[in-house]
Amino acid sequence: MDSENSKSSPQPQKWVKLNVGGNIFMTSRETLLRDSNSMLARLVSESDLISDKDDTGAYLIDRDPKYFSPILNYLRHGKLILDAGIAAEGVLEEAEFYNITHLISLVKEQIKIRDQHTIVDNKQ
Amino acid sequence: MDSENSKSSPQPQKWVKLNVGGNIFMTSRETLLRDSNSMLARLVSESDLISDKDDTGAYLIDRDPKYFSPILNYLRHGKLILDAGIAAEGVLEEAEFYNITHLISLVKEQIKIRDQHTIVDNKQ
Amino acid sequence: MDSENSKSSPQPQKWVKLNVGGNIFMTSRETLLRDSNSMLARLVSESDLISDKDDTGAYLIDRDPKYFSPILNYLRHGKLILDAGIAAEGVLEEAEFYNITHLISLVKEQIKIRDQHTIVDNKQ
Amino acid sequence: MDSENSKSSPQPQKWVKLNVGGNIFMTSRETLLRDSNSMLARLVSESDLISDKDDTGAYLIDRDPKYFSPILNYLRHGKLILDAGIAAEGVLEEAEFYNITHLISLVKEQIKIRDQHTIVDNKQ
Amino acid sequence: MDSENSKSSPQPQKWVKLNVGGNIFMTSRETLLRDSNSMLARLVSESDLISDKDDTGAYLIDRDPKYFSPILNYLRHGKLILDAGIAAEGVLEEAEFYNITHLISLVKEQIKIRDQHTIVDNKQ
Numbered sequence: 001m002d003s004e005n006s007k008s009s010p011q012p013q014k015w016v017k018l019n020v021g022g023n024i025f026m027t028s029r030e031t032l033l034r035d036s037n038s039m040l041a042r043l044v045s046e047s048d049l050i051s052d053k054d055d056t057g058a059y060l061i062d063r064d065p066k067y068f069s070p071i072l073n074y075l076r077h078g079k080l081i082l083d084a085g086i087a088a089e090g091v092l093e094e095a096e097f098y099n100i101t102h103l104i105s106l107v108k109e110q111i112k113i114r115d116q117h118t119i120v121d122n123k124q
Numbered sequence: 125m126d127s128e129n130s131k132s133s134p135q136p137q138k139w140v141k142l143n144v145g146g147n148i149f150m151t152s153r154e155t156l157l158r159d160s161n162s163m164l165a166r167l168v169s170e171s172d173l174i175s176d177k178d179d180t181g182a183y184l185i186d187r188d189p190k191y192f193s194p195i196l197n198y199l200r201h202g203k204l205i206l207d208a209g210i211a212a213e214g215v216l217e218e219a220e221f222y223n224i225t226h227l228i229s230l231v232k233e234q235i236k237i238r239d240q241h242t243i244v245d246n247k248q
Numbered sequence: 249m250d251s252e253n254s255k256s257s258p259q260p261q262k263w264v265k266l267n268v269g270g271n272i273f274m275t276s277r278e279t280l281l282r283d284s285n286s287m288l289a290r291l292v293s294e295s296d297l298i299s300d301k302d303d304t305g306a307y308l309i310d311r312d313p314k315y316f317s318p319i320l321n322y323l324r325h326g327k328l329i330l331d332a333g334i335a336a337e338g339v340l341e342e343a344e345f346y347n348i349t350h351l352i353s354l355v356k357e358q359i360k361i362r363d364q365h366t367i368v369d370n371k372q
Numbered sequence: 373m374d375s376e377n378s379k380s381s382p383q384p385q386k387w388v389k390l391n392v393g394g395n396i397f398m399t400s401r402e403t404l405l406r407d408s409n410s411m412l413a414r415l416v417s418e419s420d421l422i423s424d425k426d427d428t429g430a431y432l433i434d435r436d437p438k439y440f441s442p443i444l445n446y447l448r449h450g451k452l453i454l455d456a457g458i459a460a461e462g463v464l465e466e467a468e469f470y471n472i473t474h475l476i477s478l479v480k481e482q483i484k485i486r487d488q489h490t491i492v493d494n495k496q
Numbered sequence: 497m498d499s500e501n502s503k504s505s506p507q508p509q510k511w512v513k514l515n516v517g518g519n520i521f522m523t524s525r526e527t528l529l530r531d532s533n534s535m536l537a538r539l540v541s542e543s544d545l546i547s548d549k550d551d552t553g554a555y556l557i558d559r560d561p562k563y564f565s566p567i568l569n570y571l572r573h574g575k576l577i578l579d580a581g582i583a584a585e586g587v588l589e590e591a592e593f594y595n596i597t598h599l600i601s602l603v604k605e606q607i608k609i610r611d612q613h614t615i616v617d618n619k620q
Contacts, residue, residue, distance in 0.1 A: 022148045026517055027517065064193055066193065069562065072517070073560050073586070081585050083582055083586070084582075090207070093201050093205065143274055188317055190317065209331050211332070302398070308398060310398070311448060333455050393521060434511075438565065462569070462577040
């Protein structure tokens with residue numbers, strides 16, 4: 001399908017609009033394709049995943065937009081960055097949903113480190 | 125009117141737009157139907173709850189959008205995830221409003237754990 | 249003008265759009281009428297308060313949207329819920345502006361409790 | 373052009389739309405005029421400051437919207453209210469940019485108090 | 497196409513709209529040009545960097561909007577201001593992406609200071 005589609009529109013769209021739970025994210029196709037096993041790569045490879053779009057042409061994803069930011073940032077630059085107020089468990093849930101294997105282990109590691117610190121604090 | 129609409133479109137819409145207190149949430153009908161006793165399931169089952177819509181076709185709900193996110197996420201993946209800055213009491217209030225029984229007990233449990241920790245802290 | 253409008257539409261609108269400092273809030277007339285002495289009840293009772301509207305028909309209120317959420321939530325469910333990051337003084341300022349007597353005392357109480365805790369902390 | 377506009381509408385607009393760094397703020401002319409020496413008063417007095425507007429007629433201001441809220445709130449009710457997560461230095465920077473003399477000293481005072489507390493904490 | 501556009505409008509636009517990851521930022525060309533080696537200066541100098549625009553004419557940048565604010569503020573007033581909830585690592589990542597040399601060292605310094613404080617806290 002990708003090859004067929006690329007015939008009629010030889011260059012697939014470089015930019016992709018996502019509607020995650022009602023919020024709009026703008027990113028590149030290249031970013032979404034970074035982890036080829038992820039659900040996001042499958043979303044834009046237009047082969048095995050049929051996805052709905054909203055009236056503005058954004059792919060509809062039934063997930064929370066807040067926890068999606070660290071996911072997308074990981075795909076952009078390869079690092080896990082969590083702000084203080086964001087529950088790591090919320091990001092883990094999304095990493096699993098989008099099936100980004102390396103990110104899943106990064107978040108789990110971060111949760112382990114955080115919990116070890118908390119135990120030390122409680123012992124004091 | 126609703127019944128007339130359901131005649132012309134025998135398949136109910138897969139995606140549902142909610143206007144919670146002025147913010148737009150996009151989710152699937154499937155997610156909202158997950159807890160069949162909840163007000164959200166009744167909202168989209170189009171049988172016993174007549175609900176108003178805004179001009180964009182989103183169901184109007186007179187509640188706070190911020191505390192709605194953990195509610196919707198619970199329906200999406202079955203877990204309660206609370207960010208550090210979010211008052212659990214705010215989420216409890218919504219879980220009760222939307223009548224999601226299991227979530228109500230999850231939030232109450234979390235509040236109990238939090239308060240036990242705070243008491244320990246105060247004793248130090 | 250307002251009276252003329254009420255002639256043509258004998259039933260006042262059930263839903264009310266507010267433009268608080270540039271952000272849109274959607275709520276019901278019923279919620280805004282809950283405290284009959286408040287400025288918000290007067291806003292929608294269409295009798296003694298002439299208020300401007302923006303081009304989308306939302307009532308214009310020259311206040312901060314962030315501190316308005318706990319105000320509106322109080323009118324929705326009768327409780328004061330403050331997130332960790334929100335300055336209670338900001339909410340007090342709004343409770344006074346909107347003239348919601350019971351909420352004013354609830355916020356003052358919360359501030360008193362918070363300050364007692366802080367004093368204890370400082371003494372340690 | 374501005375003068376021509378003021379001829380056709382002798383009464384200046386009561387409500388003012390500001391586009392601060394891409395976010396829309398809605399406030400009254402009266403609020404912006406509160407500190408007559410501020411850049412915001414000059415912006416709406418239509419005499420000595422020619423300012424650009426976006427396509428929706430909002431005054432364009434090349435500053436951060438997040439730190440603008442406490443500035444605008446100060447003009448609304450005369451108090452400085454800072455949420456826990458907001459860097460006071462960010463607000464100071466804006467108070468100086470908008471040239472609101474009394475607010476500048478209020479923020480500086482708050483920073484001094486905060487830093488004294490921090491020093492005490494470090495000494496423990 | 498870009499060169500053709502610059503012929504018809506000899507004076508480049510004073511205001512620039514950026515679509516960073518789906519959020520709109522409004523700033524001046526002057527601000528973006530402040531660090532001449534940065535990717536943002538190259539974006540608006542219309543010489544060596546061809547960039548895509550969205551349908552509203554905003555430059556598309558495939559990065560997180562939240563961490564972009566401190567970047568843009570640095571270009572506006574020359575200081576690094578980080579709110580409590582924002583991970584400095586997230587800002588560092590962006591400072592490196594946008595190639596703003598002095599800001600990179602400012603953020604690194606801040607991270608060093610923060611980590612020293614944390615070590616002291618752990619030793620107690």
